[in-house]
Amino acid sequence: MKATIDGVRIAGLRAVVPRQRHSFVEDPGLFTREEAKKLAATIGVQERRILPRPYCASDLCVAAAEGLLAQLDWDPSTVEVLVFVSQDADYVLPSTACIIQKRLGLPTSTAAFDVPLGCSGYVYGLWIAARLLGGSSATRALVLCGDNSSRYLHPEDRATLPLFGDAGSATALEVDAGAPPIPLVIGTDGSGAPHIFVKAGGKRDCLIPPAVSCGEPPRSAEDEARLERDARLTLNGAEVFSFTLRAVPPLLREAMEHAGTTVEGIDWFVLHQANRFMLEHLRKRVQIPAGKFVIDMERYGNTSSASIPLALCSSLGDSLAGGRRKVLMAGFGVGWSWGAMVADIGPVPTPQVAELPDDWPVLAVG
Incomplete structure (x- = not known):
């Protein structure tokens, strides 16, 4: 499916990661040191951030949102759309977005809800929030994307343990009649459900x-x-790789065609940070110059729904603060689910990556 967002701009971004780090290069654990070094070179992950209990993905996202609201000098009462994109709800019910609305002090006129998507979730979240702005009296929105994937990992799973880390993010959207259109492409193939599975x-x-x-x-x-075993993440790496090479190159080409541009017209390509090996295959398949292609997971790992905004903040903060940049963002994976959009971003206040403070209050009910 194709769609276009009109009259809405990306006003700011911020990411938050846990302080706690783990590196399989420094502490191989399940691997020999030689295996760990080879693995890190292949997947592109030197260390991951691990969120300690009792914190959840929502805590990371709230920290990101509070920092972003302060950076933009936005009064929380002016935000009336809140979309929380995560596979890690705080509770079975209520919706985590309801809890976040109260924590952030957003008005009771806010539309707040959860979207339980992973790798494609950032594109979906921006699209949903922007469409809500375009069809309502609201003028500002927050899209919070974050996951606490490390808690799904089996401590002896050599395939997933070195790869996944935790992070949260906040993206601010604002109605702006002069904003360039944001074309996007969305798709789903539920036959992939068993291949990235809890x-x-x-x-x-x-x-x-x-x-x-x-x-x-x-x-x-x-x-x-x-x-207990089935509560852990299972990942079929061969099927994921096959799906990615089959679905993502056409997705990127279709997104550029829908946007009326080419590789040459894009300033930055920021894809879901799955792993370096896979991303390099995609880059070469679509013939994207390395200088335009962001790979930024060395310090964070694969952070699921947060990986695109985290990469934007970590790698492109100065670039996006310095002027308008045309960015192709694409998420793909669990589901199978995918989405890509071409957005003009900037100039915005410098996107930043912060660490969750040690004394951060837990976002809990009761």
């Missing part, structure tokens, strides 16, 4: 104790062990 935890395969009073039998020790 099976247990929802109602289909539940982790909560059985309701014996309602006729559900008690679970055996074997069932408990299975649920």
Whole structure:
């Protein structure tokens, strides 16, 4: 599907990461030192940021939002759209966005809701929030993207443990009649669902104790062990790679065609930071010059929904503060789900990456 966002601009960005670091290069753990060095060179990750309990992705996003509101000098009462994009809700209910609305002090006229998407979530979130602005009396929106993927990882899974890190982000959108249009392309193929998968935890395969009073039998020790195993992330690397090379080059070309531009007309390509090996294959397949192509996961790992805004803040802060840049952003993965947009960004207050303070209050209810 193709769409176009009109009359809305990206006004600012900010990312927040945990202070806690882990490097498989320095502390190989499951690997020999030689294996760890080769792995880091291939996937492009030297260290990851790990969010300690009891914090959640929402805490990182709230910290990013508070910093961004201060940087933009926006009164929270002027923000009436809040979209929280994450696969890591604080609770089964209520919606985490409702809790964040209160924490940020946004008005009760705010439309606030969760979007449980991962790798494609940033593009989806911007599109949804911008369309809400275009069809309502609201003039400002916040899109918060973040994930706490490290808690899904099995401590002995050599395929996922070195790759995924935690991060949160905030992006501010504002109605602006003079803003250039933002063309985008969106798609979904649910046949990919089993290939990046956390099976247990929802109602289909539940982790909560059985309701014996309602006729559900008690679970055996074997069932408990299975649920614990199925609550971890499983990733079929070969299928992910095959899907990416099959779907993403056409996605990038279609997004540029929809935007009426070419590789030469794009200042920066910022894709979901899946891993270096995959990104380099995509870059060469689409013939994108290395100087225009952002790979920025060495210090953070794959941060799922936060990876695009984190890369924008980490690699392009000065560039986006210095003037208008045409940026192609593309997310792809879990679902399968994908989206790409071509947006003119800047000049904006310098996007920054901050660390979550040690004394940050937990975003909790009750």
